[in-house]
Amino acid sequence: MTITYEWRGDFDNVAVNALHAEGFNHPAADVDWLARVRRHSLGWVCARDGGDLVGFVNVVWDGGVHAFILDTVVAGGRRRSGIGAGLVAEATRQAREAGCGWLHVDFEDDLRSFYFDACGFKPTRAGLIAL
Template identity: 45%
Template structure:
């Protein structure tokens, strides 16, 4: 596998992120990623040969809590540690920027991945607003 370049706050284009979303989740994603990323604590992207292959966003409350969201790796590049490397990079930036707690929610099939990144399971609640 070629070298993977991890970039902090690269602000990928709308088209590039939409392409990754379609490949990863089979959805187009947000209509305006830049508006979200401007307000994020940080976002991390993985590139191979200048092609976006992974992404993670860290939202925050403006204080000491952050929320890891949208972690994804293109299906052709999974199981090479790229997701973990992006999460580690995002956590490093969070520490540098004064964050004390990072929250993540995940579907059951991703439990082992997030536990391998150092997260511990907690009780939490989610409400979907239609």
């Protein structure tokens, strides 16, 4: 398996919708991901094995120094193989090159070791309002 990572790479909405549905355990939707990320994101990273999309992460930002990791997802059969950490590493590199000073992420508690140990994030206090 040779995984490649592509910053702001082209992708098929059907493939991202399927990957997202599998990763976040919901029915597949008909989201126009390409329009969404082109409009709101600093960039995104696609992980591919050959032509197959096996991972995706979205990097949104405030237009200044803060970037945010969203929707990190890896195909079910490929998890725990380093692809997720590779996605976040490329997102981190690209956010840094864009002049961002901070990269934020929030996550469910079961992903603490992934984000803290595998990706290098540090714990911080934050607030959240469920809307």
